Amino acid sequence: MVEALFRALHLLGALGMATGLIIATLAGGSLATESERHPLAYQTFRKIYAYTALSTMLSMAGGLMLWLVVGKPAAFYSNNPVFHAKLGLVIVLLAVLIYPAWFLCRSHWQNPIPPTVRRLQKSALPLLIIIPALAYLVARGVGY
Numbered sequence: 408m409v410e411a412l413f414r415a416l417h418l419l420g421a422l423g424m425a426t427g428l429i430i431a432t433l434a435g436g437s438l439a440t441e442s443e444r445h446p447l448a449y450q451t452f453r454k455i456y457a458y459t460a461l462s463t464m465l466s467m468a469g470g471l472m473l474w475l476v477v478g479k480p481a482a483f484y485s486n487n488p489v490f491h492a493k494l495g496l497v498i499v500l501l502a503v504l505i506y507p508a509w510f511l512c513r514s515h516w517q518n519p520i521p522p523t524v525r526r527l528q529k530s531a532l533p534l535l536i537i538i539p540a541l542a543y544l545v546a547r548g549v550g551y
């Protein structure tokens with residue numbers, strides 16, 4: 408019962424995080440012309456990234472509980488290199504997000520969005536497929 412609760416928290420959080428990142432990437436791509444870079448756009452990005460950050464924290468809290476406290480023994484995950492790869496990619500995902508989130512949530516950007524921001528946003532998208540794929544393998548004992 409408790410495990411199911413944290414599992415749901417983890418999966419819903421991951422879903423919210425992925426949705427937020429996809430929306431932020433699409434929204435970033437639609438700000439090509441000056442008229443589209445309305446001063447209020449940053450408020451939208453603030454809301455999107457706040458929602459994404461909350462979902463990420465819920466997902467991470469759920470994941471840590473599944474790893475260390477409830478469900479299968481911690482050794483099932485701690486000794487699995489596929490799980491280590493998943494955690495490593497989660498860290499890469501978070502690192503890749505910081506600069507675009509910081510840039511787009513500032514209230515005073517009127518210049519074109521730097522290519523780095525768009526590149527980093529897009530580079531996070533494949534991770535949203537690879538991380539759940541690794542999680543699927545870990546849950547089925549691959550690598551243990």
Ligand code: HEM
Pocket residue numbers: 417418421425466467469470471473474479484494497535538539542543544545546547
């Ligand atoms: C601190 C970060 C994270 C930790 C510690 C963590 C840990 C875990 C653990 C322990 C499980 C249970 C596996 C099992 O059923 O045996 C799990 C499942 C899962 N995780 Fe994570 N996770 C994290 C982040 C993420 C992220 C960011 C995503 C997606 C983008 C994700 C996607 C999934 C999915 C889809 C499953 C279900 C796999 C299945 O049952 O087929 N996780 N995670």
